[in-house]
Amino acid sequence: MVDSSNLYETWQLVCNQVKGYDSVNPVQVDAFFSRLQPQAISDGFLIVTADTAFIKSQVERRFMTTIQQALKDLFGIDYLVEIEVDPMGDAGMPVQMAAPVAAPAPMAPAPIPAQPFVADLAQNQAVANEMQPAAAPAHHSGTTQPIAPVQAQPAPVEDAGETGGNVMFPVTAGEETEFVEQILPTPRGAETRRPRNAVNDTALLASALTFETFVVGNSNRLAYSMAVAVAEEPGKKNLNPLFIYGRSGLGKTHLLRAIQNYIIATNPQMRVVYIDSSEFLSDYTAAVVAHDKNKDSYLNFQNRYLDADVLLIDDVQKFQGKSATVDIVFQLFNKLTDMGKQVVLAADRAPKTIDIDERYTSRFNSGGTCDIQPPEVETKLGIIKGFIEEYRSSENAYGIDVPEDIQMYIAEISSSNVRELKSAVTKVISQITYFNNPDISLPDVRVLLENHFLSGANKRLDVASIQKEVERYYKISHADLVGKKRSRNIAYARQVAMYLCRQMLDIPYNDIGKRFDRDHSSVMYSVGQVEEKLTKSRELQEEIELIMKNIREN
Structure with missing residues (x-):
């Protein structure tokens, strides 16, 4: 009872x-x-x-x-x-996580005045000059451009014609989704128009990247919760903008696409625009080039983004060093947020380490900011299990079985990059299916994946080997490196050692801290300090490169 x-x-x-x-x-x-x-x-x-x-x-x-x-x-x-x-x-935020993001944001500098978008042709030319000479316009018309469906029914493709259009459908799940072309009939009398939630004809709406397929762990839980809160209530002041950062392959794009797909499914009246920074640069350059022939090209470019209820910009670190383009981005940014529209940004580094005007950095930080850490073994194991289930379902191959010891081995030896992790699982599944090896053993997998991971050469490394090389380079003892002394030279070397552990080993802050007798927050601070100095000091960049070279060779 x-x-x-x-x-x-x-x-x-x-x-x-x-x-x-x-x-x-x-x-x-x-x-x-x-x-x-x-x-x-x-x-x-x-x-x-x-x-x-x-x-x-x-x-x-x-x-x-x-x-x-x-x-x-x-x-x-x-x-x-x-x-x-x-x-x-609590409108999408768990109780224990509400405090960090619900507190009022520090007062940011006054918003940058929104200038007329095309007031200065010199600025337009500066933007064009920032692009590679061979950069092609991102916007093209036609029916063979890939538009993937959000749920079951695909959106109509612009200029699809009376007999239908070509639509690209996803055939695999995850961040490495591939697309195959299928012909769709156009219903009689249906309008052929641009889908409301498409950025341009080349946008790929990655319908497989949803909150349901995102594996939540300690390393990404806060970022996940913030993303869900934004998707459920776009424009919420304390999370506008939302800035998510973390190394490549940790799931930033997945979360941006999940926000996009969730809003489209639950609020179809809202217009959601996802754009990669490279596409944005190409899009704007196309408007600059077309201005002589079409005076509306700038206005069309501007309206494409200002009409959005939610704007998602990926890889914003690529705007670094492109001051004219950054000015354009922040004109959009300020106008959208002033109107209560949601902006979400993603980058591979923290806002303060992106080399742009400090005014813009403060605006990045004026809402919610969170990082995604490398996944711990438990989260990687969850990703592996989820990916195997996706494969079984998509291929109708429910008899496929990857033994538990092999799953754990992949989770333990893999890097933090989820794409590499999934490709390793795919390699094992292929060995089981295409080479008729259902009884694949752990020794077989060790051989199969011996040179698979890009960071495979680093897997022989550990914290001790990095500490030893840093101690040798800066001429300090191990006791000083992990001890309590705070003299300038020792503290500096300690920060470099923690940064290198983070970069070369793909392990969480807490695991690094245990080897330096420090807590999670101390390691985060040290890594952040080195990252910030690296944006300003060529001397430190050379030091880091040399130490990393010595670590790999010794």
Whole structure:
């Protein structure tokens, strides 16, 4: 019999039971269940509330069967489980995470005045000069451009014609989605127009990159929660703009696309624009080049972005060194945020380490800012399991089995780059299927993946070898490097060593801190200090390059 008088203790018992199953990732349970509150329980019935409709749908889809199994295992009877949305919920942010992002942002400098977009042809020419000479305009008309569907039905393609258009459909999941062309008939009488949520004809709407397919772990939980909050309530002041940063392959693009897909599915009246910085540069250059023939080219360029309710810009670090283009971006940025429209930015480094005008850096930081750290082993294992399930489903190959010891081996030896991780799993699956090797063993996989990872040469490295080379280079003892001394030369060497561990080993801050007798925040600070100095000091850049070379060779 269930004890209904101790509701929270009983709910905690259920949560622990769920996390104990082999098929469940405990980190993901914590991420989603932290946003549930038990309301009532009796024999055969449980009701809990979620803080948003999104969390309700996710828990129902991912964990409902497991929750019911846990209840049956604990109390011996079948249970009906109801999940309702709490109208007083925190609009998408978990309780324990609300504080860092809900606090008022520091006062930013006065917004940069929004100047007429085409007031200065010299500026236009400066933007053109920033582009590579061979850069081609990003906007093209035609029916063979790839537009992928958001859900089940694809959006019509501009100028598709009476007999239909060519549409590119995704055939694999994940960030490395490939597209194949299919012919779609155009319904009689249907208009052939640009989809409302397309940036231009070359935009790829990566429908596989959703919140459902994003694996949540300790390394990315805050970024995930902020992204969900923005998707559920675009334009919320304390998260506008939202700036997500982290190294390549950690899931930044996935989160931007997930925001895009979620808003399109739940708020189809809103216009969402996703653009990579390189595409933006090409798009603007096309407008500059076309100005002599078409005086509306600048206005058309401007309106394409100002008409957006949500603007997502990826890889903004590529604007570094392109001052004229940055001015254009921030005219857009200020106009959109002043109108209460949402802006989301992503980069491979923190805002303060992007070499642009300080006024712009402060604007980057005026909303919510969060980083995605390299995934820990548990998160990588969750990604592997999810990818295997995606493969089984997409290929109708439910008999494919990758042994648990092989999955764990891949998770442990892989780098932080999710693309590399998925390609390693694909390589193993290919060995099982195409080479008819269903009984593949761990020794076989070790040989198969020996030279797979780009950072494979670094996998022989460890914290100790990096510490040893830094100590040799700066002529300090190991005791000083990991000790409490704060003299300038020792503190400097310690920061460099922590930075190199982060760069070369792809391990979380906390793991680095343990080897330096420091906590997570101290390592983050040290890495940030070195990253900031690297943008200004060529001497430090050369030092780092030399030390890394010595580490690899010794």
